Structures are given as C-alpha cells and as structure tokens.
Amino acid sequence: MERQGMEGEQGMGNEGQAEEGGFALPGAPYEGAALRALTLGDMAELAFVLAAEGVANAASPLRKPAFATVSATGAPALRTVFLRDLDRASRALFAFTDARSIKVAELARDPRASLLLYEPRCDVQVRLSGRARIRTEDDGAEAAWQGAPLSSRRAYLVTAAPGTASAMPVSGLPADVEGVIPSAERLDQGRRNFALLEFTFDDADVVVLSRTGHRRARIRWQADAARMEWLIP
C-alpha cells in the first residue's frame, strides 16, 4: 500500500496550504475568480486532496469522516472512522476496525458503502461512493497491524464484540490494560480482532459552497477514464 501525499496537478489559483509540488487546499471558501476558475478536473482533484489531507493531518477534521454502510434491514448506518491511508491509483481509502463489529457483518452482506469528507475552512464537501471489503490476514492487515501505534492496537483487546450490551458503563477492556498502554506482546492478543477496512470509490459528488455561487460536480471513474459532469448544486 502506497502512502499518498498531497499530490495532483497545478493549484487552483487560490490561497491555501500548498504542499511541495502539490495541489493547494484553500484556507478559505472559493470566491470570485478562484471559484470561476474551477474546472471539472479540479473538482475531481478535490476528492483526492481532501482524502489525502485526512490521511496526512491528524489535526484535520478530514481525518474523521463519516462512513456509511447498509444495515441488515436495508437502513443507512453511519459511523465515524479514522482515515489511515489512501492508495490513489486504486482509489482506496483505509481504516482500522474490529473484525467483530457490526459494520463488518454489514459489509459481508452488502459491500456498498459511502464516505463523507467535509473541509470547513474552504466549505468543500466530497461524498464518495463505492464498495468496501475487510482484510484480516497477510492481505495488508498484518502490515497495517505492525505499523499501527500501540495506542491504536489496545482497542482490539476489548473482550466482547463492539456493540454488545452491558449492564453498566464500561470500556470493555481487560482490567490489566485499562488506563495503560500495555506491551506489544500483550497487545498481540488482540490481533485476531483487528481488521483493515478497504473502501474503494468509483463515484464522487463534490460540492463547493461559495457566496459567489455554489458549484457541484459528479465524477464517475470507469476502467481507464473518468466521466465528469457539472450538476446544479
């Protein structure tokens, strides 16, 4: 899995936090000439830039998007996840999760999923749609486990499946690891509960909010090309 940075084509002529050789994520909403300069290609690029920022910047709200699945009854099911990685070439985003969690069972039944990114500084929303799959073994999960901070690994020691009812407020962690980060050896006992969630998107709905006049575009990636069109916001 290749870690992606803020990459892309030229900036959009807007003030922002440019990464070296990369695409500027604006620090303020698009207005005036900057808004009118936005091309469909820029709108598609925003989808990757917001996702890459979420992976790269732990302090950004983009780090914690809402991830939606389809519940057993067919209802939408949403929850927050931490973005861990982006593979731009395959349009895949990665998160860690508990293999016993409800979302994992939901994805086994129906892999359709959606992920919502919102950047408040520039008022850009990106809704990504596609499919998710769960990796648990040497298909990337093991490397992700080895690379995960010890503090992140502790969650997988919870003794019952996430979502299990409890008669009292509890963390679900065994007493010996409550309030402490245990040794790597102790943490390894949670490895069997750890899974890597891979969400691959083939559709992006990008909304740019602006006082000048909003912009909205839909991008559908097919085998070798992206079909892009403007939409009425």
Ligand SMILES: Cc1cc2nc3c(=O)[nH]c(=O)nc-3n(C[C@H](O)[C@H](O)[C@H](O)COP(=O)(O)O)c2cc1C
């Ligand atoms: C800020 C924040 C970040 C979270 N990150 C993750 C995450 O990366 N992976 C995860 O499985 N759950 C994460 N959770 C918990 C989920 O939102 C959710 O409560 C849990 O995964 C159970 O979801 P489920 O019952 O739909 O499977 C996070 C919660 C919060 C508040």
